[in-house]
Amino acid sequence: MARSDDEKGTGLAERLAATRKLTLDLAAPLSDADATIQPHPDASPAKWHLAHTTWFFETFILRDHVPGYRVHDDRWPYLFNSYYNGEGERHARPKRGMLSRPSLEEVRDWRLAVDAAVQSALPGLPSEALQLVELGINHEQQHQELFLTDILATLAENPLEPAYGTQDQAACYAAEPLGWIDGRSGEVEIGAGRDGFAFDCERPRHKALLTPHRLANRCVTNGEWQQFIEDGGYRTSTLWLSDGWDWLCREGIERPLYWHAEGGAFTLAGRREIDRAAPVAHVSFYEADAFARWSGARLPTEAEWEAAFASADPMVGHQLDQAGPALPRPGGGPFGDVWQWTGSAFLPYPGFKPDAGTVGEYNGKFMSGQMVLKGASCATPRGHSRATYRNFFPPAARWQFTGVRLARDA
């Protein structure tokens, strides 16, 4: 093995262990029952997240790169493959909440067994497998965020309004007055360069042409969203895209997800007063777009956003910390509180090439009917953010920590 691979393997081993431990720490407050419920088809049970991330390492590292490795239970890949057609048939996504077996404890034991096997294989793995370990770590981090948004959705279904944890009330947010900053215009470069980890969809780096525009200096706050509601924003069809208005009428949408008609909002810390200065979260692309129109503004494009924040510090904010699960709560900073909807569809960059093998299904096949979100949220693991990151969700999705930054033509 080349020396550089060996060094990479040592650093990977530590990051792998820390990442896998954080996921277990996130699950620590949950009972088997908490971890088994699936609140809606888009969200997955906590136990499923613990198992699926383990399946990823067992399949793409141990099965494919460790001669003689025997899969822990050959019936489980059917249960815990998410969407990889290259890995064959699988359990239906909306039925993930039906899996009372294997138990949470059996899944935890499987995790530990797979972790031990990956750690012992690591020093001898070829560089292509080490790249898959890196992908597996980043994949696990994505699932840590989904774990939290999905457990929020789960607990929100219970009229007892159980809290997942407590929040640091000292981490209060003081909104600065809304101001406008000049965006970069002319020819800019966006996308990830060749060095360092990035998902395939972030590459290649390429040129984009931007017209003069301005960006809001912060995200839209809960207080501003309340004004939108009071002004009849949810009852004024002319503010909405046609698909968005149909969605609103069909679903009876009147306010952000988790806000209650009688006041307050459900959070990971249970029902809380709405902090008017905090960034609004849990709004869909349709709502973000309507709010922008009501404001006489628009959403930024992906390229405008990335050009503006290319050198911003993604560590600012209250992101999930590797040192232990700090309960997410929108805080402050250029980004890192809520994901920011853009007006850009999730499409391949010019020259996009999916990763080789089955993991090539990771992003590319979802480039239809989804909008890009930039930044990171309070539930994004620290170290998992960068300006080139391309998060994506369908326009009606709002169970993630999704918010809004306004833009307008200069």
Ligand SMILES: [Fe+2]
């Ligand atoms: Fe996954």
